[in-house]
Amino acid sequence: MAGLLTIILNWRTAEMTLRAAEAALTALQGVEGALTIVDNDSGDGSFERLSAEVVARGWDKGPQAVRVLQSGRNGGFGAGNNHGIRAGMPDGSRPDYVYLLNSDAFPAPDAIRALLTHLQTHPATGFAGSYIHGPEGDPHRTAFRFPSILSEFEGQIRFGPVSKLLARHIVARPIPTETTRVDWLAGASLMMRQSVLDQIGLFDERFFLYFEETDLCRRAALAGYPTDYVVESRVMHIGSVSTGMKxxxxxxxxxxxxxxxxxxxxxxxxxxxxxxxxxxxxxxxxxxxxxxxxxxxxxxxxxxxxxxxxxxxxxxxxxxxxxxxxxxxxxx
Missing domain, CATH: 1.20.1280 (Monooxygenase)
Known part of the structure; x- marks a missing residue:
């Protein structure tokens, strides 16, 4: 079995994770692959709740076989997703593509296929991510440049003339209006070519949260596999539900x-x-x-x-x- 492996990482958001999985399964209709929910050692009954619901809803027998895995430790975003990636497909085979979806993100019916089609038709591209918007349709900034000394200074001084002078170094890019190449993307909805991961490695698990996608996209870019922002793939994202960042x-x-x-x-x-x-x-x-x-x-x-x-x-x-x-x- 090959195809697309979708991974949703859960940490104490079981109900929302089920909603995200339901939206993903709708968007995955007609796509060969499987969906894995990884519980990142929530310790609140999430694993048991998710496992029971997958069986009760018949998702484990569906065309996109769904399974729930327990990571055994809360090592953060990268470690949890690595656990799902290493597990591979239910039959033990390796997928052609890996799609990461946040537990508080909900793809439109054609969102996942748009990313898959983009990677299939652009073999030089390593990763592809979605246009992300909030519950009210407000666009989120998820397309970025790599951080630098100049971007650190600009981000803190918050002074128009300096920002204008350093515009090409500002980390958060203006929201693209068309599909384009970027340095890195937020991991709320990110598809990756498995062959690229085989070459550059998985997430660096020394990052608990934040900067892990930045690092992974940079490693891919240095290996010759850039990242593309695909506006045709639209995903609604609530944001910061697990981390409490806000x-x-x-x-x-x-x-x-x-x-x-x-x-x-x-x-x-x-x-x-x-x-x-x-x-x-x-x-x-x-x-x-x-x-x-x-x-x-x-x-x-x-x-x-x-x-x-x-x-x-x-x-x-x-x-x-x-x-x-x-x-x-x-x-x-």
């Missing part, structure tokens, strides 16, 4: 870990330090403006202090490891 009282450590790991892994420690300094410089200038302008700060409380403290902790840890390694070398 209500963060402070920036969580896992986000800071992912950000620092992305820059360090892809550009080195010196560049990562430069990116953090650019963030601090832009943020400081923005906060000076706030002293005379009544505007929303735009960041969680203590964002710059938390980012600085986080980076310094990692610097001290690296220095400590380096010192230990040298000491061990002398001992031997």
């Amino acid at each position: 209500s963060w009282p402070r920036i969580p450590r896992f986000w800071l870990d992912s950000r620092l790991h992305y820059f360090t892994k892809n550009h080195g420690r010196a560049y990562a330090a430069g990116a953090s300094l650019a963030t601090l410089a832009g943020g400081a200038l923005w906060r000076l403006r706030l002293l005379i302008q009544a505007k929303d700060r735009g960041d969680p409380p203590r964002y710059l202090r938390d980012l600085t403290a986080h980076h310094l902790r990692h610097l001290r840890r690296n220095v400590g490891r380096s010192g230990s390694a040298k000491a061990m070398g002398k001992d031997h």
Whole structure:
């Protein structure tokens, strides 16, 4: 069995995951493949609930065989999806394509086929993602450029002339009005060529949440397989249901870990330090403006202090490891 493997990752959103699976199954009619729901060790009865519902609804016997897997640990977005990808098709074979759908995302009836057709007709493209919109039809920005020192500065200073000067470095691109090539896409609705994953590897599981899609798309691009944004594929996305991002009282450590790991892994420690300094410089200038302008700060409380403290902790840890390694070398 080959074809398309659809994966929906669940973490404590069983009812919404079932709704997403139902929408996916409608969109998958006539497409050869299977659908896997991975419960990311929710610990709230989600796995049992999902397993029972799949059988009760007859989805396990349908043309798109649905199964529910337990990851056994909550390793984050990348680790959970990797578990489903590694499991492959129900008969043990490897799919030709893998489609990731968020548990709070609902594809239009032709959305999945549009991505599949795009990859089938564009063999040089590695990944393809959808036009994402909210429940009221409001478009979401999900097409991005790779982050850089300049994008970190621009994102924090929030000053029109600087943004105009650095327009080609702004991470969030204007929402495309036609199918186009991008650096990376959010993983709410993302289709990937299995042969590309075989070549570059799966998600880096050192990212718990955030930056894992950025890193994967960058690795694909470096291997010669770009990512395309397909406007014909429309998916409604509620957003932040599992992560609670919209209500963060402070920036969580896992986000800071992912950000620092992305820059360090892809550009080195010196560049990562430069990116953090650019963030601090832009943020400081923005906060000076706030002293005379009544505007929303735009960041969680203590964002710059938390980012600085986080980076310094990692610097001290690296220095400590380096010192230990040298000491061990002398001992031997």
